[in-house]
Amino acid sequence: MSALQPSELDRPTLARDRSAADADLKSVSAALRRAEFGDRMRSLLLAAPLLVLLALSFGIPIVLLLSRAVYDPTIADALPKTTAALTGWNGQGLPGDDAFVALAADLKDNQAKGTAYELAKSLNARLPGARSQVLKTVRKLESADGQAALGAIKSVPFWSAPSTWPTIQNGTRSLTSFYLLSALDLRWNADGGIERVPPEQAIFIQVFLRTFFVAASVTLATLILGFPLAYLIANVPKGLAAILIVAVLLPFWTSILVRTAAWTVLLQKFGLVNDFLLFIGVTGDRLDLMYSRIGLIIAMTHIQLPFTLLPIYSVMRTIPPSQMKAAYSLGARPFTAFRRIYIPQVFPGVMAGCMLTFILCLGYYITPALIGGASDQLISNFIANYVNVELNWEMAAALSFILLVFTLALFGIFARVLGLDRLKLV
Amino acid sequence: MTQLRTRLLALAAATACMTGAAFAEELSIMASGGAWQDAQRKAWFEPFAKETGAKILEQEYLGDLGKVKAMVETGNVPIDLVTVETATVLQGCDAGILERLDYAKIAPRDKFIEGSALDCGVGLDAYGDILAYDPTVLKEAPTSVLDLFDTTKFPGKRAMRKFPAQNLEWALMADGVTPADVYKVLATPEGVDRAFKKLDTIKQDIVWWDAGAQPAQLLASKEVVMTTAWNGRIQNAIDTDKKPFKIVWNNQILEYDMIAIPKGARNPELAYKYLAYISEPKNNAKLASYITYGPVRTDAASFVAADALPKLPNAPDHLSGAYLVADTEFWGDYGEDLVKRFNAWLAQ
Numbered sequence: 030m031s032a033l034q035p036s037e038l039d040r041p042t043l044a045r046d047r048s049a050a051d052a053d054l055k056s057v058s059a060a061l062r063r064a065e066f067g068d069r070m071r072s073l074l075l076a077a078p079l080l081v082l083l084a085l086s087f088g089i090p091i092v093l094l095l096s097r098a099v100y101d102p103t104i105a106d107a108l109p110k111t112t113a114a115l116t117g118w119n120g121q122g123l124p125g126d127d128a129f130v131a132l133a134a135d136l137k138d139n140q141a142k143g144t145a146y147e148l149a150k151s152l153n154a155r156l157p158g159a160r161s162q163v164l165k166t167v168r169k170l171e172s173a174d175g176q177a178a179l180g181a182i183k184s185v186p187f188w189s190a191p192s193t194w195p196t197i198q199n200g201t202r203s204l205t206s207f208y209l210l211s212a213l214d215l216r217w218n219a220d221g222g223i224e225r226v227p228p229e230q231a232i233f234i235q236v237f238l239r240t241f242f243v244a245a246s247v248t249l250a251t252l253i254l255g256f257p258l259a260y261l262i263a264n265v266p267k268g269l270a271a272i273l274i275v276a277v278l279l280p281f282w283t284s285i286l287v288r289t290a291a292w293t294v295l296l297q298k299f300g301l302v303n304d305f306l307l308f309i310g311v312t313g314d315r316l317d318l319m320y321s322r323i324g325l326i327i328a329m330t331h332i333q334l335p336f337t338l339l340p341i342y343s344v345m346r347t348i349p350p351s352q353m354k355a356a357y358s359l360g361a362r363p364f365t366a367f368r369r370i371y372i373p374q375v376f377p378g379v380m381a382g383c384m385l386t387f388i389l390c391l392g393y394y395i396t397p398a399l400i401g402g403a404s405d406q407l408i409s410n411f412i413a414n415y416v417n418v419e420l421n422w423e424m425a426a427a428l429s430f431i432l433l434v435f436t437l438a439l440f441g442i443f444a445r446v447l448g449l450d451r452l453k454l455v
Numbered sequence: 456m457t458q459l460r461t462r463l464l465a466l467a468a469a470t471a472c473m474t475g476a477a478f479a480e481e482l483s484i485m486a487s488g489g490a491w492q493d494a495q496r497k498a499w500f501e502p503f504a505k506e507t508g509a510k511i512l513e514q515e516y517l518g519d520l521g522k523v524k525a526m527v528e529t530g531n532v533p534i535d536l537v538t539v540e541t542a543t544v545l546q547g548c549d550a551g552i553l554e555r556l557d558y559a560k561i562a563p564r565d566k567f568i569e570g571s572a573l574d575c576g577v578g579l580d581a582y583g584d585i586l587a588y589d590p591t592v593l594k595e596a597p598t599s600v601l602d603l604f605d606t607t608k609f610p611g612k613r614a615m616r617k618f619p620a621q622n623l624e625w626a627l628m629a630d631g632v633t634p635a636d637v638y639k640v641l642a643t644p645e646g647v648d649r650a651f652k653k654l655d656t657i658k659q660d661i662v663w664w665d666a667g668a669q670p671a672q673l674l675a676s677k678e679v680v681m682t683t684a685w686n687g688r689i690q691n692a693i694d695t696d697k698k699p700f701k702i703v704w705n706n707q708i709l710e711y712d713m714i715a716i717p718k719g720a721r722n723p724e725l726a727y728k729y730l731a732y733i734s735e736p737k738n739n740a741k742l743a744s745y746i747t748y749g750p751v752r753t754d755a756a757s758f759v760a761a762d763a764l765p766k767l768p769n770a771p772d773h774l775s776g777a778y779l780v781a782d783t784e785f786w787g788d789y790g791e792d793l794v795k796r797f798n799a800w801l802a803q
Contacts, residue, residue, distance in 0.1 A: 143551070150549035157792035158642070160549065161784055229651075232799035239802075298678050319678070320662055403617060403663045403801035411798070417521035419791050420550050 095433075098208050098426035104200035107148040108135045112201040120195050120221075126179060129188070132197075133170055133178040140167045154421055155207060156196045162187035208427035233411070233428065237435065240407045243326065243397075244390035248337070248383050250330040255338035255382065263345035274342075281335045289396045292328040293319060296400065320402035328400050329393060336389060337382035344378030380447055384440075391436055408432055481510045482725050485523075486538040488515040489668060490691045491712075494745035495538075495579075499733050502741075506732070509725055520547050523717050527552040532719040535726040542620065544576035544713045545787035554716040560727040562734040562752075568711075568769075570780060571751040576713035577730055578751035580742050583768030584621045584710065584781075586703040587689040588681040589674050597681060599777075600706040604629040604657055614673045614682035617663035619797035620786055621683065621708050624779055626653035628706060634779045642785065647793070651800055663801075674700055686768050690747040705776035709768060711751055743767055 073080075105112055110131035118124045139145040145167045153160035166185050173181040182188055199207065199217065210216055210223065214231040218224040225231065262273045280288055295301050296318040303315045318324040348371065356366035394409040401407075408428060415425035484500070486492045492515065500511045514534060516522055520543055526532045539547065547553035553575040558564045564572045571578030586600040593609065603613050603625065615622055624637050630653045632640050640646035662679050664670055670684035671692040686707075692698040714733075716726050732738055739750040740758035749767035750759065764770055786793075 143555075146549040147551050150546070153549075153788065154791060158788050161788045229648075230796060230799055232795065232802055235799075235802050297676055299676060398665070403661075404803075406798075406802075414794075414798075417517075417519035419794065420520055420524055420546055420552075421791065422524075 094422070095426050095430050097423045098212075098430045099204060099206065101151070101205050101208070101423050102203040103147060103151040104197070105203045107139050107144055107151075108132065108197070108201060110135045111197065115194075115198050115201060118194075118198065120198060123189060124194055128194070129179055129182050132188070133173075133182045136163070136167050136182075137170050137178075140171065152196070152200065154424075155200060156192065159187070159193075159196075208423045209430065211424065212427040212431045233408075233431075236406070236408050236411060237431070239405075240391055240409075240432075241435075243322070243329070243393075243405075243407060244387050246326050247329045247333055247390050248387045250326065251333050251337035251386050252379065252383055254330065255334055255341060256379070259338050259342040259345055262342055263348075264350070277335050277338060280331065285332060286395055288332055289328060289399050292324070292331070292396075292400055296324045296327070319400065320405075322401070322405050325397055325401040325405050328396050329390060332396065333386045333390065337386045340382040340385065341375060341378045344375050348374050380443075384443065388436060388440070391432065480508065480722075480725065481512055482536070482722060482729060483512040483514065483534045484536045484538075484729075485514040485516050485534045487518040487667075490695075491687065491746055491748075494742055494748075497745045498741040499729075499738065502738075503729055503732050507725075507728065509728075518543070520550075520552065523547065524550060524552050527718050530719060532717050532721065534717060535720040535722045536714055536729060537717055538579065538712060538714050539576060541570075541573070541576070541711050541713055541781065541783040542786045542790055544573050544715055545783055546790075547715060547717075548573070548575035549787070552718055554718055554720070554723065556716065556730075557727070561730045566736075566752055566754060567734075568751050568753055570783060571711040571713075573713065573783070576715040577734065578711040579714050579733065580712050580748035581751055581767075581769045582710055582712060582748045583686040583704065583773070583778075584616075584683060584708040585686045585689070585768070586681055587670060587674060587684045587700050588703070589677070589699060590701050591699050592677060593680050596701065597703050598705060600625055600683065600703055600708075601629040602703070603681065603683070604653065606657055606660055609681065610660075611680035612660055612662050612678065613657070614662045614664050614670055614679040616683055617665055617801075619793040620781070620790070622654060623647070623650040623793065623797075624708060624781075625683075625706070626650040628777075628779070629653055634777055637779060638782045638785045642789065647796065651796075654800070671696075671698065671700070674698070686766075687746045687748050690766055704768070704773040704778075706778065707768060707773065708779045708781050710781045712748065 108131075111128060114128040114131035115124060118128065136145065136148075139148050145164065149160040149163035152163060162185060166182060166188070169181045169185070170178055187193060199205070207217075211226075212233050214226050214234050215223050216226050258273075258277070262270050262277075265273070293300075297303070298315050298317065298319065300318075302318060306312045307315065318327070352370055353366050356370045357363070361369070391407075392409055393407055394413060397405055397407045397410055412425045412428050412432075415421045415428065486495060492513070496513070500513065503509070504511050516537075518540065520539065523534075523537055524547075526534070539553075544553065548555070555574050556577060558572065558577075561577055567578055568581065571581070584600075586597060586603065588597060590596065595608065597609060602609055603615070623641060627637050627640055627646065627650050628634060630649060641650060662673060664673060664682070667685055667688050670682040671688055673679045673682055675692070675696075675698060686702060689700055689702055693700050714730065716723055716730075720726060734752065736750070736752045736755040737758050739752045740755040740760075743749060743763040744760045747763065747766040747768075749769040750756065756764075759767070765772065767773070
């Protein structure tokens, strides 16, 4: 683009008036834009297979899974008659008999279709204990019709409890905020406002904060360990540097599970670390390193070290030593030279390494599960629990969504403050 | 840890094999591995294969239904049978991912111990949640699982399963609730508070375990002085690894292992044939010879090998003291909520 200067283009048309020259210029730049657009399209076409693959294998599944956090039609699908009967209800006290009759009919339909269990489970997620009540009522209704059905359903105290019907009404809305609110330790109260859940049930905010705290601690630890090492590798003779790089990368090539398992051997109560500390007399008693926050941070720091170190190293390598010498020759003291010449240049690498480590740490699962104690479990462990054990994928989706939002927000702030173009990823 | 690693490897291998598991007379069974799956192989898989000519394809998994749910939801179910815990059977049943069983094709339902024949799962064996300790470490022998809560008499770390089930029951019993009332009390908010308050008293001394193989490892590495465990795993460590561990049966909690047919299984008829086979009293008793888990048929006790009987959780000797039968309906109802509360409590 910069090769075509207006002055060169204009040379044959010097005699013409200015407006004609302008028009020419415009058409040339339009042609240029067209050509550039074609170039861009061609390169996009080359990248198309990758983009399609990403969309199919990454984008769409993520969107589909995350949509579960806000879209849960189980109750609405299972209770169409009840949904209709509740449309005019104001949520106060108990609804009229027609709602009970509709519910009885819906429950019987569910039993016939074999979906009563799904309904029971879905209701139970919102109202603990509802599961057996639904199933009990379904069994009672098997031999009851009309007036008898109304009597049968009213004979189960659960259906006349104050929280039952508002929960059902809430559940009949397919678009729900229930899971997202739960993921933030919030819930709807009886008056239609949002309130915090009681402290003995509040958990996720604390876990999110813990996840960010562990990620930040590990990032800081890898920086403190990685920066001098990167400096060393960048400033020793090539042969030695290669050996050091291999030493850093060697654990990088082993599976994360193996590295974590190795740490459990080292950190356990009668393990090598404790033996050594006792031997040199640093501690009088054996420390509880396993199942503790400190053990978790040690193991994660070890696993993450290359991720922080490599971007820093790759930037340090490009800084010629002569610059520092020049600074000294101009009278700067070593620290001043380091602060004003060296740091600003390695800064993008430091930021890139730290961000890489921080974001990877947010998703740690195996290491906290094996080395962390009960109060060191990170948000991924909870997501895995909801996916695998509770089978509550809606809740898992909500937690993932919140994590994604927090991460993107942090990334956004970061990019805003430092400028994305200053990042250097390797 | 090795256990977990082997399992993960096996899981990967199992996934790789799945594509080949679709032929008519092949029965694909997914179990949770380890010594327990080895025992099933000797007691049931191999004899059944010999008798019917069917080929048994084994797979392993970690015991959580997320994998099965994903199979059922995508309509690609390469397994015909899956072993599960009782609480998981209820979940799977509710979520519509396990077939509701037709007991006419298996065995008379009333011949099973109460609570071991469920709508979506049939019992395989009975196991006990017990207390194990190493007498070379602990000078004085605990006499009840509830000694977990006695930190003055038994100081030191104790390991418990990182799960509310069993722990809340034991906490209430240690607080003076009789076994018969445990689930009634636990169904009330005050009861739950009471159980957690009791657990609070030993919270600082607990190391939590996840996988069934961990308790024996924690005892062996002397990380803890006592641990709750599944009886078979400890017995296995005593018999096979020659560990000096001891089991405390008093106040044990009895549970059942289950087997279920996932919805959309390719070979349900053969799966039913297998269920009928292992539910015959003679066959049902066979597992006890390979791992110390008891039969679930009421009429199977007489078929249990004489040397295996005294080690079973439901041997008469082990039911002479106090014991509790786990209430699966209760955990189906309150499980998810209590797990959340438990996790919140852990984090505090």
